[in-house]
Amino acid sequence: MGKDEQTNIEGGLIGLDLDRTCDTPLHRQLESALRAQILSGLLPSGARLPTSRDLARRLHLSRVTVTDVFETLAAEGYLHARVGRGTFVTPLPLRNEHADPRPVRLSRRAEQFMTTVPATNHTGPPRAFRTGTPDPRLFPWKTWARLSARVCPPPGGNVGYGDAAGHAPLREAIAAYLHAQRGVRCTAEQVLIVSGSQQALDLTARVLLDAGQEVLIEDPGYRGGRNVFLAAGLRLVPTPVDAAGLDVHAGERLAPRARLAYVTPSHQYPLGVVMSAARRVELLEWAARRDAWVLEDDYDSEYRYSGPPLPALQGLDDAGRVVYVGSFSKVLMPALRLGYMVVPRGLIPAFRAAKDTLDRSAPLAASATVAAFIQEGHFARHLRRTRRAYAERHAALLAQAGTLVGTLSLVGSDAGLHLLGRLPDGIDDVEVAREAFKAGVDVNPLSAYALKPGPAGLLLGFAAVTPGEIEVGAQRLRQVLLDL
Numbered sequence: 001m002g003k004d005e006q007t008n009i010e011g012g013l014i015g016l017d018l019d020r021t022c023d024t025p026l027h028r029q030l031e032s033a034l035r036a037q038i039l040s041g042l043l044p045s046g047a048r049l050p051t052s053r054d055l056a057r058r059l060h061l062s063r064v065t066v067t068d069v070f071e072t073l074a075a076e077g078y079l080h081a082r083v084g085r086g087t088f089v090t091p092l093p094l095r096n097e098h099a100d101p102r103p104v105r106l107s108r109r110a111e112q113f114m115t116t117v118p119a120t121n122h123t124g125p126p127r128a129f130r131t132g133t134p135d136p137r138l139f140p141w142k143t144w145a146r147l148s149a150r151v152c153p154p155p156g157g158n159v160g161y162g163d164a165a166g167h168a169p170l171r172e173a174i175a176a177y178l179h180a181q182r183g184v185r186c187t188a189e190q191v192l193i194v195s196g197s198q199q200a201l202d203l204t205a206r207v208l209l210d211a212g213q214e215v216l217i218e219d220p221g222y223r224g225g226r227n228v229f230l231a232a233g234l235r236l237v238p239t240p241v242d243a244a245g246l247d248v249h250a251g252e253r254l255a256p257r258a259r260l261a262y263v264t265p266s267h268q269y270p271l272g273v274v275m276s277a278a279r280r281v282e283l284l285e286w287a288a289r290r291d292a293w294v295l296e297d298d299y300d301s302e303y304r305y306s307g308p309p310l311p312a313l314q315g316l317d318d319a320g321r322v323v324y325v326g327s328f329s330k331v332l333m334p335a336l337r338l339g340y341m342v343v344p345r346g347l348i349p350a351f352r353a354a355k356d357t358l359d360r361s362a363p364l365a366a367s368a369t370v371a372a373f374i375q376e377g378h379f380a381r382h383l384r385r386t387r388r389a390y391a392e393r394h395a396a397l398l399a400q401a402g403t404l405v406g407t408l409s410l411v412g413s414d415a416g417l418h419l420l421g422r423l424p425d426g427i428d429d430v431e432v433a434r435e436a437f438k439a440g441v442d443v444n445p446l447s448a449y450a451l452k453p454g455p456a457g458l459l460l461g462f463a464a465v466t467p468g469e470i471e472v473g474a475q476r477l478r479q480v481l482l483d484l
């Protein structure tokens with residue numbers, strides 16, 4: 001080996017700087033550094049290393065340490081010794097960093113996940129008219145911090161996995177709240193704490209249905225539910241929604257063997273209609289007759305601006321066919337990732353087993369804080385405060401109907417956190433949403449929630465912004481619509 005090549009090798013070793021202040025042993029540092037230089041090509045295949053004596057002197061190490069490192073890397077296949085000639089870098093297969101990687105082979109479920117990701121992901125600070133987002137400025141952060149500091153760590157220091165069904169005090173508080181405020185008939189034993197409503201929908205799909213079975217879904221309807229069922233391999237049956245809610249007879253004609261109906265009866269998403277009493281009875285009779293299930297998503301029923309919240313569908317169920325789902329995302333904050341479900345007594349063992357298999361238990365710290373928040377009356381006060389604020393914002397958005405006349409027709413609804421705006425024929429709501437986003441306004445196209453073609457429209461959320469911000473947003477949206 002020539003002198004020039006030896007110089008190149010030693011040049012590659014100049015970067016072997018050892019940190020004597022860190023906890024990593026020096027021999028481990030040397031191993032990692034040499035291994036990295038070999039893999040990167042800085043020490044090329046076939047190159048000869050300095051002798052153990054020379055390298056030990058340069059790095060102020062013992063010769064035994066360097067010899068041990070050489071032997072370790074030789075055992076791993078990076079180096080090899082030639083008697084009487086020295087230690088050399090073992091030739092490794094050439095790596096072409098610029099070659100195209102092989103196509104990744106995904107499961108059908110993974111491919112389904114990728115097709116259900118929304119084209120526009122509204123992130124960052126809330127602005128008009130983002131849907132599904134409460135106003136963080138109305139949240140009692142100081143009270144929350146005080147409660148959180150008090151309950152964590154928990155009394156007795158229990159930091160194990162916990163009950164698969166969730167923190168017992170939170171389940172008790174939720175059961176009491178649902179009985180008093182939503183007319184839900186349940187005990188704490190029937191309540192499971194989940195990571196938001198999405199996990200509740202996923203658990204229901206896994207426990208109650210097999211791949212290929214049919215599920216009735218509202219059309220248009222909540223995309224999150226639709227995506228979960230698709231990912232579970234279920235066959236979606238788009239079922240029309242009219243002024244009374246899901247058309248049960250139409251669903252039965254379309255799918256006589258359907259085993260599940262997924263509904264949002266208290267405030268249909270996205271149209272905002274309320275399922276009538278007659279339609280609720282029809283749905284429960286269908287479930288009992290067909291040995292099927294009803295999945296009730298009660299996502300924002302706490303917010304009703306004319307009269308008390310409507311009772312839940314689950315309260316009418318005498319046959320034990322309804323799985324009830326609720327969430328703290330709208331009333332507290334989406335980032336909390338806490339929801340709950342109420343399952344019929346006969347399904348408790350199956351749902352507990354599924355929950356235990358998938359993620360063991362919900363986060364204890366957040367669960368304990370929410371339990372105290374409810375038990376000490378802060379939750380009720382927060383609901384009263386946000387109801388007043390959101391009622392004012394609801395009225396402010398309706399007041400902008402005059403501004404938007406001729407371009408957008410607002411459909412009034414006295415509940416929830418969004419309104420629906422109908423667009424004139426011939427206007428592409430997806431294009432409107434895209435241009436509005438550029439103008440600083442977040443709107444969701446109605447067509448994105450439908451599986452079958454229907455009227456164009458926009459979903460306008462109002463909870464996260466003040467009346468003044470709503471007015472500015474309406475002006476920007478009107479200009480976008482006029483330009484189109």
